[in-house]
Amino acid sequence: MGVDMKKIVVVGGGAGGLELVTKLGHAFGKQRQADIVLIDRSQTHIWKPLLHEVATGSLDINNDGLNYRAHAAKHHYQFQLGTLIGVDPKARQLTLKSLSDDKGHLVLPERRIEYDILIMAVGSVSNDFGTPGVAEHCYFLDSHKQAERFQQALLNQFLRIHQEGVDAKLKLAIVGGGATGVELSAELFHVADMLKAYGMPEMSGKRVQVQLIEAGPRILPALPERIAAQATKELVRLGVVVSQATRVVSAHEAGFETADESDIEADLMIWAAGVKAPDFIGDIDGFETTRNNQIIVRSTLQTTSFDNVYVIGDCCACEQLDGSFVPPRAQSAHQMASLVFDNIKASFLSETLKSYTYKDYGSLVNLSRYSTVGNLMGNLMGGSMFIEGRMARFVYVSLYRLHLIAIHGWFKATIILAAQKISKVVKPKLKLH
Numbered sequence: 001m002g003v004d005m006k007k008i009v010v011v012g013g014g015a016g017g018l019e020l021v022t023k024l025g026h027a028f029g030k031q032r033q034a035d036i037v038l039i040d041r042s043q044t045h046i047w048k049p050l051l052h053e054v055a056t057g058s059l060d061i062n063n064d065g066l067n068y069r070a071h072a073a074k075h076h077y078q079f080q081l082g083t084l085i086g087v088d089p090k091a092r093q094l095t096l097k098s099l100s101d102d103k104g105h106l107v108l109p110e111r112r113i114e115y116d117i118l119i120m121a122v123g124s125v126s127n128d129f130g131t132p133g134v135a136e137h138c139y140f141l142d143s144h145k146q147a148e149r150f151q152q153a154l155l156n157q158f159l160r161i162h163q164e165g166v167d168a169k170l171k172l173a174i175v176g177g178g179a180t181g182v183e184l185s186a187e188l189f190h191v192a193d194m195l196k197a198y199g200m201p202e203m204s205g206k207r208v209q210v211q212l213i214e215a216g217p218r219i220l221p222a223l224p225e226r227i228a229a230q231a232t233k234e235l236v237r238l239g240v241v242v243s244q245a246t247r248v249v250s251a252h253e254a255g256f257e258t259a260d261e262s263d264i265e266a267d268l269m270i271w272a273a274g275v276k277a278p279d280f281i282g283d284i285d286g287f288e289t290t291r292n293n294q295i296i297v298r299s300t301l302q303t304t305s306f307d308n309v310y311v312i313g314d315c316c317a318c319e320q321l322d323g324s325f326v327p328p329r330a331q332s333a334h335q336m337a338s339l340v341f342d343n344i345k346a347s348f349l350s351e352t353l354k355s356y357t358y359k360d361y362g363s364l365v366n367l368s369r370y371s372t373v374g375n376l377m378g379n380l381m382g383g384s385m386f387i388e389g390r391m392a393r394f395v396y397v398s399l400y401r402l403h404l405i406a407i408h409g410w411f412k413a414t415i416i417l418a419a420q421k422i423s424k425v426v427k428p429k430l431k432l433h
Contacts, residue, residue: 016333177214
């Protein structure tokens, strides 16, 4: 590895970034063979597919989140809190935004961090496509802070309709028929039903009106049609109004306006229609990017211009053999993290780097306690197997368990899962504050 200790910086502690920095810490940080640093704008990690549960209060970030600083101390890397605002690949330097407290007092000035190897894992943010009024009037679920902000608003609205009497209903409109919008739609009914056990005896899913709005011809456009059809059937059974081929052109205080000049009224509006990488990425000199700001990479997941910069996860534009790009899913981020780890090891030993091939192991959509639908195996066996119900739910939960194992190891992951089971017995099933 040479005399000089290399500095490896991972920006973004999402599923891929956290799994990668954990592996790097154990392989190189533990033996002081490399200086491993994770940078994230939050103190806490939550598995992104669970954000819709944070948004409804089904999951409490204080109980189920992971503190980066504590994790770093146990897994041989350093953590720095900060928001990335600039990258100079030629100078091998990052710029982090100044950090202030909630009263506006400066905590940390703007910082510059040097690196030898950089892994960009900054994830994605919602793409409002410049739709007027969306930024001002809609909630987004890009981070746990945004999810918690929505949860507070949702709880306040439940309190309001409870006070107004049994005829009052809560109207919610969700734009975007992808996995987030679909899963959130179902979870809202589940939460409304649970509130009757917490001082709101007249509350139920019947007091909630949810409209799911999709611009395309069907919901879940990235998944097989059979999954979309079954999910639509389940949502309609719950009472969700599924509006397909409906394009929103603006948002206002009381709802959305559609392309056919119809109004969709709502007390709360959520925007979950499409994602893009953060805007600043498109301004980095030397990175090739797509129109959604994703960084274009070679098959080794290195950027096209810099051998010492890798990209994984939602911000990565990796072209497949059929000309399409690898989809922004948790399973692709996990696979990319594993490959980049292998390639960094290979680069230290002057060995040939591996090429990334995306393996689709299937897709699952969890409709809260009501149903889970999806397909398994993907191209693993040259086809797919449709599953639903308890088996699908078991597999869905298993994906989260595998993530816990990747970042904690088998022993601690088992303890965490046991603690979560016990917590559900002794604590409220909903976050009520």
